[in-house]
Amino acid sequence: MAQQIFITGGTGMVGRELVSLLFKNTQANIYLLVHDKGSGGDKKTILQSFFALQNKKEFMERLQIIKGDITKQNMGVESSSDYNDLLGKTTHIFHCAASTRFDLPLGEARQINVTGTKNVADFGQKCSNLKQFGFISTAYVSGKRIGIIKENELEHEAGFVNTYEQSKYEAEVFLKNLAKSVPVAIYRLSTVIGDSKTGKVSHFTAPHQAIRMMYLGLASMFPGTPNYSVDLISSDYTASTLFNLFWNNFSPNKTFHITHGSGSLTLQEIIDESFKGMAEADSSWVEKNYPKPAIVSEEAFDLFMNSAVSANNPVLKNVLSALNHFAHQLLYPKNFFQNSLLAMLPDYKKHLPGIRDYYGKVIEYCIKSKWGKIQ
Amino acid sequence: MHDFGFRECYVQSNNESIEGLLLNSAEEVLRENKTTGDSITRIFLYSGINSANNQDEGNALNLFRYPAAELRHKLGLFNANAIGLSQQGCSGLLSAIDLADQLLSNSNTQQESILCAAVDALPAGTKREIMYNIMSDATAALVVTKNSEKNRIVYFHQEFQSYYWDTPQHENELLASYFPMAQRTIENAVKGAGLTMSDIKWFVPHNVSLRSWEILSKLLHTPMEKIWSKNISRVGHTVSCDHIINLVDMDKDGYLKKGDYLALFTFGFGANWSCLILQH
Ligand SMILES: NC(=O)c1ccc[n+]([C@@H]2O[C@H](COP(=O)([O-])OP(=O)(O)OC[C@H]3O[C@@H](n4cnc5c(N)ncnc54)[C@H](OP(=O)(O)O)[C@@H]3O)[C@@H](O)[C@H]2O)c1
Numbered sequence: 001m002a003q004q005i006f007i008t009g010g011t012g013m014v015g016r017e018l019v020s021l022l023f024k025n026t027q028a029n030i031y032l033l034v035h036d037k038g039s040g041g042d043k044k045t046i047l048q049s050f051f052a053l054q055n056k057k058e059f060m061e062r063l064q065i066i067k068g069d070i071t072k073q074n075m076g077v078e079s080s081s082d083y084n085d086l087l088g089k090t091t092h093i094f095h096c097a098a099s100t101r102f103d104l105p106l107g108e109a110r111q112i113n114v115t116g117t118k119n120v121a122d123f124g125q126k127c128s129n130l131k132q133f134g135f136i137s138t139a140y141v142s143g144k145r146i147g148i149i150k151e152n153e154l155e156h157e158a159g160f161v162n163t164y165e166q167s168k169y170e171a172e173v174f175l176k177n178l179a180k181s182v183p184v185a186i187y188r189l190s191t192v193i194g195d196s197k198t199g200k201v202s203h204f205t206a207p208h209q210a211i212r213m214m215y216l217g218l219a220s221m222f223p224g225t226p227n228y229s230v231d232l233i234s235s236d237y238t239a240s241t242l243f244n245l246f247w248n249n250f251s252p253n254k255t256f257h258i259t260h261g262s263g264s265l266t267l268q269e270i271i272d273e274s275f276k277g278m279a280e281a282d283s284s285w286v287e288k289n290y291p292k293p294a295i296v297s298e299e300a301f302d303l304f305m306n307s308a309v310s311a312n313n314p315v316l317k318n319v320l321s322a323l324n325h326f327a328h329q330l331l332y333p334k335n336f337f338q339n340s341l342l343a344m345l346p347d348y349k350k351h352l353p354g355i356r357d358y359y360g361k362v363i364e365y366c367i368k369s370k371w372g373k374i375q
Numbered sequence: 376m377h378d379f380g381f382r383e384c385y386v387q388s389n390n391e392s393i394e395g396l397l398l399n400s401a402e403e404v405l406r407e408n409k410t411t412g413d414s415i416t417r418i419f420l421y422s423g424i425n426s427a428n429n430q431d432e433g434n435a436l437n438l439f440r441y442p443a444a445e446l447r448h449k450l451g452l453f454n455a456n457a458i459g460l461s462q463q464g465c466s467g468l469l470s471a472i473d474l475a476d477q478l479l480s481n482s483n484t485q486q487e488s489i490l491c492a493a494v495d496a497l498p499a500g501t502k503r504e505i506m507y508n509i510m511s512d513a514t515a516a517l518v519v520t521k522n523s524e525k526n527r528i529v530y531f532h533q534e535f536q537s538y539y540w541d542t543p544q545h546e547n548e549l550l551a552s553y554f555p556m557a558q559r560t561i562e563n564a565v566k567g568a569g570l571t572m573s574d575i576k577w578f579v580p581h582n583v584s585l586r587s588w589e590i591l592s593k594l595l596h597t598p599m600e601k602i603w604s605k606n607i608s609r610v611g612h613t614v615s616c617d618h619i620i621n622l623v624d625m626d627k628d629g630y631l632k633k634g635d636y637l638a639l640f641t642f643g644f645g646a647n648w649s650c651l652i653l654q655h
Pocket of ligand 1 (some may be wrong): 139
């Protein structure tokens with residue numbers, strides 16, 4: 001029997017690259033849960049615009065689109081016969097859907113990332129032929145912990161920098177407790193910055209906004225220390241690693257750190273390389289001669305933040321609150337261990353695209369696409 | 376504005392003239408320094424406010440009533456070349472001091488001094504709250520001499536960012552760049568003076584909000600106790616006179632000891648960040 005993969009979040013930044021690999025490198029049928037409120041379209045459009053695949057007959061036949069919403073019961077799949085049909089067929093589930101916003105109120109973040117995960121897991125539990133359940137999480141479920149973070153560690157009381165970290169943590173705790181009834185593997189990513197070959201970014205997240213603030217001369221300061229290691233990974237290598245772990249080397253009840261690790265850029269280098277990349281991509285920007293943002297203590301950053309709030313300057317307040325939701329992570333240096341990952345994929349580091357080789361391309365893409373305004 | 380450390384500000388009254396205040400400041404400094412009028416070879420009168428003090432009022436000649444010349448005349452400084460300087464915002468007086476110092480160090484005459492003065496008065500009716508500051512009207516004066524015994528000029532450093540010249544267009548960029556530029560300027564000034572941050576006994580501040588100094592003190596890893604901020608609430612901010620007013624008050628109240636290194640820092644529209652290192 002052909003494999004039947006059910007995927008949530010397949011149109012997202014990570015999901016789209018993974019789905020594309022599943023189409024190209026497997027014969028599996030793909031059941032794509034497309035957010036009923038989100039970007040979608042018919043099969044042909046989805047194949048082309050999200051997966052860069054021509055509407056070949058084979059792909060058209062292997063793809064099924066299901067409209068839904070993971071926050072709802074039965075993942076919002078309207079027709080109960082469609083839902084029951086999926087329960088019988090599905091052999092693999094890859095749950096990528098999430099809200100990656102750092103500034104949502106906790107209730108809203110939980111709704112998508114915890115309740116949503118519960119609903120997908122509930123579906124998984126009921127699938128009669130389920131062999132594998134993959135879940136994408138974040139390395140920052142470790143929140144405010146510092147130092148070595150092992151893949152097999154989860155529970156802690158260090159607290160979190162934002163509601164995203166907390167809600168993904170809670171989702172992981174939930175799945176861990178389900179391990180006996182669902183074969184779950186958890187893939188924790190650090191921060192996906194763009195494509196290592198082209199610099200292309202399909203979803204601009206908080207770090208891209210921080211780059212934008214520097215480009216606009218509005219980034220005054222970042223909290224942290226200059227030598228904090230900023231762990232960034234490319235979307236293409238992340239997807240191929242996910243594919244390898246999920247499709248070729250599935251191991252249930254295991255967690256994997258898909259991170260960059262040694263050779264990452266430090267916070268000071270990120271600032272320096274961003275300025276270098278901007279100067280190379282836009283010569284007119286150089287004349288503005290913006291100062292590089294200062295790297296400051298948490299106290300100084302908070303004081304600055306409070307002044308912007310009490311001064312009621314709307315632009316700076318917005319800039320700072322965007323930074324505020326993730327920049328505090330820069331105060332909690334971490335070293336993500338990758339023992340499980342390297343045991344499974346010993347050549348991971350050998351093939352890992354070095355951030356220093358493609359960071360400039362990402363900056364160029366951000367500028368040329370005006371942070372996603374121009375495709 | 377209490378949150379930013381402001382309490383009071385000084386607004387010239389109708390029966391006071393700013394020219395009169397300026398004259399008083401200059402007379403006082405000449406008297407205290409025991410400077411003879413003959414030794415003053417130049418007068419630099421700075422004003423950072425970009426409005427003509429001289430109103431046309433139907434007679435074009437009114438445009439040529441120059442306060443620098445008036446000062447020369449009323450003080451009887453007949454050896455002095457008097458000129459007005461402008462357009463450096465709050466940094467102008469520090470730049471005038473630097474200019475005077477450069478000229479004096481290139482001159483062969485020993486007994487030569489330069490009178491630097493500043494007049495900062497907002498036109499009547501102007502809002503006193505400008506970019507999170509409370510503005511006072513003020514005048515200040517000082518004499519720059521060769522080999523001064525007191526407040527020796529050690530080093531001056533300025534970072535100019537003329538991309539920001541159009542202030543209303545660049546308000547947010549300016550606010551964002553203020554702290555990194557301030558940190559850079561002060562660090563470069565201290566380094567240029569051959570000193571370290573811990574050698575600085577006092578930071579003589581501009582009176583632009585206490586909060587800004589609280590943040591800057593953290594960036595400079597310097598305790599707030601080293602920033603003489605007493606006048607922020609009492610005087611408020613005056614475009615370019617803050618440092619001289621603060622220095623005089625610090626001296627009067629016994630905060631300064633001979634040999635103390637002082638860092639006078641300010642930001643000026645235009646835009647520039649300036650830091651003058653003095654040894655008391
Ligand atoms: N990007 C990173 O740097 C990063 C880092 C660590 C971990 N991760 C994890 O990787 C996974 C994928 O992230 P991503 O960057 O690809 O995110 P993304 O670009 O924001 O994509 C999220 C996907 O989830 C879908 N979705 C959101 N809410 C949904 C709902 N209520 N019902 C159904 N679908 C919904 C979105 O569809 P619409 O767009 O149509 O709403 C989209 O396809 C997430 O689990 C995330 O936590 C990402």
